[in-house]
Amino acid sequence: MRTMHVIGIGAGDPDQVTVAAIKAMNTVDVFFVIDKGAQKQELVDVRTRILREHVPTDHRVVEFTDPPRDRAPSDYDDAVDTWHDLRARMLADLVDAEPSESVGAMLVWGDPSLYDSTLRVVERVRAVLHSPFEVSVIPGVTSPSALAAAHRIVMNRVGEPVLTTTGRRLRDEGLPDGVTAAVVMLDSDCSFRSLPGWHVWWGANLGTPGEVTLAGPVDDIGDEIVARRAALRAEAGWVMDTYLVHRP
Numbered sequence: 001m002r003t004m005h006v007i008g009i010g011a012g013d014p015d016q017v018t019v020a021a022i023k024a025m026n027t028v029d030v031f032f033v034i035d036k037g038a039q040k041q042e043l044v045d046v047r048t049r050i051l052r053e054h055v056p057t058d059h060r061v062v063e064f065t066d067p068p069r070d071r072a073p074s075d076y077d078d079a080v081d082t083w084h085d086l087r088a089r090m091l092a093d094l095v096d097a098e099p100s101e102s103v104g105a106m107l108v109w110g111d112p113s114l115y116d117s118t119l120r121v122v123e124r125v126r127a128v129l130h131s132p133f134e135v136s137v138i139p140g141v142t143s144p145s146a147l148a149a150a151h152r153i154v155m156n157r158v159g160e161p162v163l164t165t166t167g168r169r170l171r172d173e174g175l176p177d178g179v180t181a182a183v184v185m186l187d188s189d190c191s192f193r194s195l196p197g198w199h200v201w202w203g204a205n206l207g208t209p210g211e212v213t214l215a216g217p218v219d220d221i222g223d224e225i226v227a228r229r230a231a232l233r234a235e236a237g238w239v240m241d242t243y244l245v246h247r248p
């Protein structure tokens, strides 16, 4: 394969796909799509809709199943490393089977630079192939951007930094001293509850028809967010949420 485009497609709204992404997609012969199982079918459907709407040129879609992942590992970094390796081996076999002149692409939720393993996996694939392909990255709208837009807010307090972190870190370690604003992703536990007195702006399934947003003091709306999140998850089998917290 000659080139692999890693294309950010935005956080859920097909209208967030950029003109640069559409131009790149129309040069692609083969899209490699990771199938995350029936529960996340809606996410695959968004990708399918994007291809149908924006890519009239001839192309193929090759799906591969996400390798199993240890969700409660004793060593988190080691488990992620093993999972990336499994993904890379699967993808390397598929890439190897492509004609040498073909152009491939992977569509990435949000932007490839933020909590996404695609670029790391693609680098591993390049390392094991005899004739490595070129990699190009097309940026996409991140879920924190979609969150800020939905609430019509600025993420940082005036002139101050904003930390981007995960629910696991917030739950296990709290926020570092001095942090006054943080965006939290990958949180299945509503860990903002460990921040009484703070303000939260929450968004679930942003950009999709089922988008829900809530904002207010953690002490006042924390329970409502927990209940709404649980209801969304019970209904669809999954939910994706991101939130911003500010110290008052």
Ligand SMILES: C[S@@+](CC[C@H](N)C(=O)[O-])C[C@H]1O[C@@H](n2cnc3c(N)ncnc32)[C@H](O)[C@@H]1O
Binding pocket: 011, 012, 108, 109, 110, 111, 112, 113, 114, 115, 116, 141, 142, 143, 144, 184, 185, 186, 187, 203, 204, 205, 206, 207, 208, 240, 241, 242
């Ligand atoms: C594996 S990360 C991918 C992030 C993605 N690369 C980005 O740029 O937004 C998945 C996390 O992103 C957030 N996320 C992605 N899409 C979202 C959406 N439509 N609404 C709310 N949060 C979303 C959630 O925190 C979810 O747990």
